Amino acid sequence: MALSLDNVSIHRFNQPLLTVNFSVAAGEIVCVMGASGAGKSTLLDAISGQLSQPFSVQGDITLNGERINDIPAHRRNIGIMYQDALLYEHLTVGDNIAFALPRSEHHALKASERRARIVGQLDTVGLADFYDRAVQTLSGGQQARVALLRTLAAKPAAVLLDEPFGKLDNTRKEQLRPWVIQQLADRGLPALMVTHDSGDAQAVGGRIIEV
Template identity: 50%
Template sequence: MATLHLDNVQIHQGLQSLLSLDTAIAPGEIVTVMGPSGVGKSTLLAYIAGFLSPAFQASGQVRLDDTRLDTLPAEQRHLGLLFQDPLLFPHLDVEGNLAFGMRRGGERRERIRAALASVGLEAFARRDPATLSGGQKARVALLRVLLSAPRAILLDEPFSRLDAALRDEIRQWVFERVRDHHLPTLMVTHDEADARAVGGRILTLTKPDGSGNLYGREYGAPGS
């Protein structure tokens, strides 16, 4: 269990300042970054995860406790990412998808089967991902992230493609899992319902004005 620190993180595109953020996310805490398209929400996640486009410039430290992440290549940061699309590999069955990010070992198959059973998908190990429903794909995508043993989770609008009937169910399921695993979690979204469902701190960003200044505000849990 570690705390994710974003120490004076600043992101620019040319001469334009996109965002400035200084915060810490405790184990099991979910912090939401909100704002319209174009304020740099997904760009922030890209910097934290280690695949920021050369079109952007960034400064500031990203740490898990005392371990600097911003100086490490992406594959050594041990961060889990969940996107709008499940991004399951079409050439692998469900078990193959879940095994992809796991270390090889004798107990790997047993862990996969136990994970599938925990979400009611124990009979789906050999299924083609294309045959899964939207909710089933979302569950498999998160299981794949958790089985890779990440030290923190980044959520990039992961519920936006789900229909209304599934959205609240999958959202609460995801939040429960990351809290159960005591993972510091940063979610970016433009949807207020997602932010309310988390019930934690909200960092709200708005587009810069003509001077290039970014306006933002941090809130506590909704209703606090």
């Protein structure tokens, strides 16, 4: 699996904002760094299919050999993890993850099987007993773990990380970063992370693209 950005240019009101040209291999995390307003998050919007006016994109965005520029966002199979967990507050922890399961898998599993599988996933992050918990009762680090589990439950072909550790204190950040990196590597997913924090970029240990 690979995500490729071939001469991808982001424009704002038809004025160039940034241009990038690189690929992200399976299991690799590439960091894009730059000042606020440089277009980092807008680049992620372009990749995920959520770009809106006054922004536009030129160039080829390719995922696993398929050009996805004109594919609707919901069909691109790209997972996104934001600075905010953005969990559904009307759903429990377990139901948040279940919501992201592919439709075919959701219907193929009995409710008990689905629950057992999700509890197993929660157990990998020390939250095995949290299936029925309200998400509002979780700490920031716990919410971030659940958010990534929900992202991975959808079986994405690539993952975008938008300042994923920005709201965590240093202790929680030191705990969460290596776990996120390992989860993505274990699944062989190409991942692109935008950040303004050099500590986050260095912790990932991969290439850093300056914009």
